[in-house]
Amino acid sequence: MHSEPAVISAEGLRKRLGSIDAVAGLDLAVPQGSICGFLGRNGAGKTTTIKMLMGMTRPDGGEGRIFGEPIDHEVASVRIRQKTGFVAEVKEFYPFFTVQQMIDFTRAFYPQWRNDWERRCLREYELPLERKAGKLSKGMGSKLALLLAFSRGAELLILDEPTDGLDPIAIEAFLQHVVALAGEGQTIFFSSHQLQEVEQVCDRVCLIDRGKAVLETDLDEAKTRFRKVSITFPDAVPERLFEGTGVGRLKVRGRSASLLVNGDVEAVAARARQAGATEVDFAPVSLKEIFLETVGGEQ
Numbered sequence: 001m002h003s004e005p006a007v008i009s010a011e012g013l014r015k016r017l018g019s020i021d022a023v024a025g026l027d028l029a030v031p032q033g034s035i036c037g038f039l040g041r042n043g044a045g046k047t048t049t050i051k052m053l054m055g056m057t058r059p060d061g062g063e064g065r066i067f068g069e070p071i072d073h074e075v076a077s078v079r080i081r082q083k084t085g086f087v088a089e090v091k092e093f094y095p096f097f098t099v100q101q102m103i104d105f106t107r108a109f110y111p112q113w114r115n116d117w118e119r120r121c122l123r124e125y126e127l128p129l130e131r132k133a134g135k136l137s138k139g140m141g142s143k144l145a146l147l148l149a150f151s152r153g154a155e156l157l158i159l160d161e162p163t164d165g166l167d168p169i170a171i172e173a174f175l176q177h178v179v180a181l182a183g184e185g186q187t188i189f190f191s192s193h194q195l196q197e198v199e200q201v202c203d204r205v206c207l208i209d210r211g212k213a214v215l216e217t218d219l220d221e222a223k224t225r226f227r228k229v230s231i232t233f234p235d236a237v238p239e240r241l242f243e244g245t246g247v248g249r250l251k252v253r254g255r256s257a258s259l260l261v262n263g264d265v266e267a268v269a270a271r272a273r274q275a276g277a278t279e280v281d282f283a284p285v286s287l288k289e290i291f292l293e294t295v296g297g298e299q
Contacts (some may be wrong), residue, residue, distance in 0.1 A: 001044075004032040004033055005031070006029040006030055006031055006032070006036070006065075007030055007032045007066065007067060007117070007155075007156055007187045008028060008029070008053065008064075008065075008066050008156070008187075009028065009029050009030075009064070009065050009066075010026050010027060010028040010029075010038075010049075010052065010053075010062065010063065010064040011027055011028070011062055011063050011064075012025045012027065012061065012062035013025070013026040013028070013049065013052065013059055013061070013062035013063070013064050014026075014059060014060045014061035014062050014211075015028075015045075015048050015049075015052060015057065015059055015060050015211075016108060017048065021210075021211050022045050022048040022211055023045045023048050023049050023052070023059075023211040023247050024045070024211030024212050025061075025062065025103055025211070025212055026045070026049060026062070026208065026211060026212060026213055027157075027213050027216065028049075028064075028206055028213060028216060029190050029216070030204065031185060031204070032185075032187055033182060033186075033187055033188075033295035034173050034182070034187060034188075034203055034204045035148050035178060035179070035182050035201050035202045035203055035204070036187075036188070036190075036202060036204040036205065036206060037127050037187045037190065037191075037192060037198035037204070037205045038050075038189060038190065038191040038192075038205075038206050038208065039192070039193075039198065039205060039206070039207050039208070039295075040191075040207060040208040040209055040295060041209065041291055041295060044162070044208045044209050044211070044295075045210070045211040046191040047160055047191070047210060048199055049208070050089075050158055050160050050191065052071060052072075052157060053066060053071055053158060054071075054077075054080075054081065054084070054178065055072075055074075055077030055078075055080065055081065056130055057073060058072050058163070058209045059071070059072055059176075063123075064196060065155075065157075066080045066084070066156065067079075067080060067083060068181065070109050072167040072297070073084040074151060078122060078169045079210035083155045083156060084154050084155070084156045084157070084158055085148075085149035085150065085152050085154035085157045086149060086158050086159075087142075087146060087149050087155075087157075087158075087159040087160060087162045087166070088145070088160055089160040089161045089191075091141040091142055091145040091149060091164075093133035093134070093136075093141070093142070093144065094133060095132060095133055095134025095135075096129060096132060096133075096134065096141040097132070097133050098129065098130050098132055098133065098137070099128060099129045099130070099144055100129040100132060101128065102133050102144065102148070103118065103144075103147065103148070103151075106148050106152070107256055108173040108224070109242050110153060111153075112152065112154075113151055113153055114150070114151045114152070115150060115151075117150045117151040118147065118151040118183075119145075119192075120148055120177075121143070121146065121151065121177070122147065124173045124177075125143035125144075125146070125147065125170060127140065127143055127144060127147065127279025128140070128298070137165065138164065138165030139165035139167060139170065141164050141165070142162060142163065142164055142165050142166055142170075142205050143170060145162070145168070146159075146162060146174060146177070150181065151203075153165060155186060155187065156186065156187045156188075156189070157181065157186060157187070157188045157189070157190070158176075158189050158190070159188070159189070159191070160190070160191050161191055161192060162190055162192070162195070162291075163172065163192065163194060163197060171197060175197060175200055175201050178190075178201050179201055194224075195286075195287050195288045195291055196287075196288075198287060199219070199286065199287040199288075200265065202219055203218060203220070204217070204218050204219060205217065205218055205222060207289070207290075207291060207294050207295055208271035209294075209295045210265070210294075214295060215290070215294045219287070222287075222290055223284060223285060223290070225263065226260065226261070226262050226285045226289070226290050226293065227260075227261050227265045227283070227284070228258065228259070228260055228261075228282070228283040228284070228285055228289070229259045229260075229261055229265055229268060229269065229272075229280065229281070229282055229283075230256065230257070230258050230259075230270075230279075230280070230281045230283065231256065231257045231258075231259065231272045231274070231277050231279065231280050231281075232255055232256045232257075232277060232278050232279040232280075233255050233256075233257070233272075233276060233277050233278065234255065234276060234278055235255065236255065236257065236277075237252045237256070237257045238275055239252060239257075240260065241271060241272065241275050242268065242271070247259045247260070247261055247262075247268060248262055248293040249259070249293060252282055260285065260289060261292050262270070262293065265282060269282075287297055
């Protein structure tokens with residue numbers, strides 16, 4: 001459990017786009033020094049939330065704060081951005097600048113620029129310094145955006161689909177960089193569709209669906225709360241036995257049942273044993289299984 005103060009916080013945050021509630025009362029808390037994965041299906045409200053946090057669009061209701069500063073206040077938003085490194089879902093650069101010129105141009109705005117991180121990213125991302133930014137591939141554009149965000153000496157990183165277009169080697173480098181920066185005390189909040197990546201590095205997750213947080217907790221707590229239970233009966237599985245017990249997915253094969261339980265697994269096991277179960281086994285769950293149970297749909 002994190003006891004550090006929240007760098008990012010939101011209560012009842014709302015944003016309407018046309019006739020759609022893109023963000024519909026979002027509650028969020030990202031503790032200082034944490035790596036928080038922001039997850040959801042396409043259209044769940046992730047990018048809209050990030051745009052509100054970065055002052056790119058104003059909320060229609062609720063409250064959001066970064067470093068204790070209100071995100072919908074013009075002057076406060078500038079102070080937030082001074083301490084925040086941001087990678088947008090769509091990576092845009094001055095197209096006629098070379099990669100080197102883009103780095104030099106950006107460096108000039110940030111007194112806390114980290115030359116060590118610039119060198120590290122150049123080395124591990126193998127960026128072509130003389131290529132025009134407008135001619136970069138999708139993956140190379142993501143690498144350049146990450147270099148600019150990682151090197152600026154920010155206290156907070158907000159990254160929207162940062163690994164889009166990256167190959168597996170570059171993704172591994174990105175994950176190592178995120179862990180290293182968190183080790184230096186930075187707070188990292190990033191959205192991703194790659195659940196395996198999130199599970200590797202994040203200590204906190206926020207799952208959002210239809211504009212609301214449906215699970216917002218430390219990852220270890222989520223994995224304690226959700227468990228897989230395999231139960232074997234001497235005869236047919238009494239499927240109605242598990243109604244109202246926090247059982248999500250129930251799969252029956254012959255005399256065996258496989259359950260994903262959200263809540264009191266011991267109560268489910270006790271009920272199964274009372275009904276004559278001959279074997280009850282517990283197994284941990286993956287983030288993907290938690291995602292599918294909480295948010296539903298296909299990933």
